[in-house]
Amino acid sequence: MLIGFPIDVKCFQSSFSNDKNNNSNQKIIEIALLSISNGKIADEIERRMRKLKMVNAELFPEFLSLEAYCTDLAINGSTVDNLNGIQLRSPLGNRYTHIIPIYLSEAHFQRSENHLKTLISVICCGIDGSEKSDYHPSMFVKVYPALMNKQIVSLLKCQTYDSEMLLTAFANLLRTYRYVCSKDQSVQEINDKHVKEFCGNEKHRTKEWTNDLGELLFKMSTIDQSKFPGYTFENMASKKIFYEEFFARQIFWVDKYWKQKRVYNFFKQFHDASTKLKSLNVAETDEKIKVELQDQCCKLLNQFFEASQISLRLLLFNIESLRTFVTPEFDANLDSNYGLLNKDRIQAFRKSMEEIKGLTKLSQFFQRSSCPIQSSEAAFRLIMKAVIDAQRFRYCSQLI
Numbered sequence: 001m002l003i004g005f006p007i008d009v010k011c012f013q014s015s016f017s018n019d020k021n022n023n024s025n026q027k028i029i030e031i032a033l034l035s036i037s038n039g040k041i042a043d044e045i046e047r048r049m050r051k052l053k054m055v056n057a058e059l060f061p062e063f064l065s066l067e068a069y070c071t072d073l074a075i076n077g078s079t080v081d082n083l084n085g086i087q088l089r090s091p092l093g094n095r096y097t098h099i100i101p102i103y104l105s106e107a108h109f110q111r112s113e114n115h116l117k118t119l120i121s122v123i124c125c126g127i128d129g130s131e132k133s134d135y136h137p138s139m140f141v142k143v144y145p146a147l148m149n150k151q152i153v154s155l156l157k158c159q160t161y162d163s164e165m166l167l168t169a170f171a172n173l174l175r176t177y178r179y180v181c182s183k184d185q186s187v188q189e190i191n192d193k194h195v196k197e198f199c200g201n202e203k204h205r206t207k208e209w210t211n212d213l214g215e216l217l218f219k220m221s222t223i224d225q226s227k228f229p230g231y232t233f234e235n236m237a238s239k240k241i242f243y244e245e246f247f248a249r250q251i252f253w254v255d256k257y258w259k260q261k262r263v264y265n266f267f268k269q270f271h272d273a274s275t276k277l278k279s280l281n282v283a284e285t286d287e288k289i290k291v292e293l294q295d296q297c298c299k300l301l302n303q304f305f306e307a308s309q310i311s312l313r314l315l316l317f318n319i320e321s322l323r324t325f326v327t328p329e330f331d332a333n334l335d336s337n338y339g340l341l342n343k344d345r346i347q348a349f350r351k352s353m354e355e356i357k358g359l360t361k362l363s364q365f366f367q368r369s370s371c372p373i374q375s376s377e378a379a380f381r382l383i384m385k386a387v388i389d390a391q392r393f394r395y396c397s398q399l400i
Helices: 022-037 044-050 066-075 106-125 137-157 160-183 185-200 213-222 236-260 266-279 287-325 330-336 343-357 362-369 376-392
Strands: 003-014 052-059 098-101
Touching: 003 066, 003 106, 044 137, 052 137, 066 098, 098 106, 106 137, 137 160, 137 185, 137 213, 137 287, 160 185, 160 213, 160 287, 160 330, 160 343, 185 213, 185 236, 213 236, 213 287, 236 266, 236 287, 236 376, 266 287, 266 376, 287 343, 287 362, 287 376, 362 376
Parallel strands: none
Antiparallel strands: 003 052, 003 098
């Protein structure tokens, strides 16, 4: 029996196009893919896939058999070969159009591999994707991390009783992704390329090229460490680069948050406090002045947390999920339990979820994330660099 998750596939939207018409976006991709198939553009397909942003593909965290899917299709007068996205209803009442297979064993995956490749082509190129263009490994590298990221976003919103199947869905998607990377050299190479380019070249760190840092984290967790040990998230240099880009992406939203509260000079206050910190002579400065400055700095840092707390908590969920699941024994344990998670592991993650949701200070975020920030001065340096980078990358207008 082939097992997967029901998924409502509608479209991918291109982040490199401002056209709101999804069909136009798909047509652009189809034309590019056709020209590639004729050998006109060497790496265009991988570049196009990398710049896609998923907006309308929702995976439901409930197991579904391919047999049940085919039965539902037959009842509605269709077959598995018809990719037009007929709306079906899952056993839990969710409206879905397709089933996305997962890895349970090598034999199980091999039986579902052709269906998976066809589906991924449909997700990337529309319902005619499999006719207009063949599956390409870059499509897999785009789709699975994006679906994993959506499960983590759902975890942030969910109640505790909903978390078990969301975690199970995430774990199985991650297991499938890691398996395919290990077995398909072309998928592994594209995964590793994205991580290497992000860590090695500033132009590949920006939103234009790496549009989602959550997806990048999952790619970093799957990189071939025997070849590229310096590009994992545990590597301090890579971690520093990641956090610098992450905070640069927060600046626009933090500024917008405080402007909505009629605070129009938030980062000017940051800049002034940072300047005072740099010029502070600890030995000569009056104790009262030092305390006042320290209080001001703590207030500004916590106001930054207030404005960006959803993104900060989401990142912590991403990091915690990898700490929980990317372990030496994880794959074997999941396989031996037919895709189900150990209850102790689920409880441990739930405890972490509650702790993360309870954070109220930026210093708590740094401690929880193992970000190498040990003082207010270091936090101010990080955020002021983020402001400069955000302005330089045109994430925001001139703030200071």
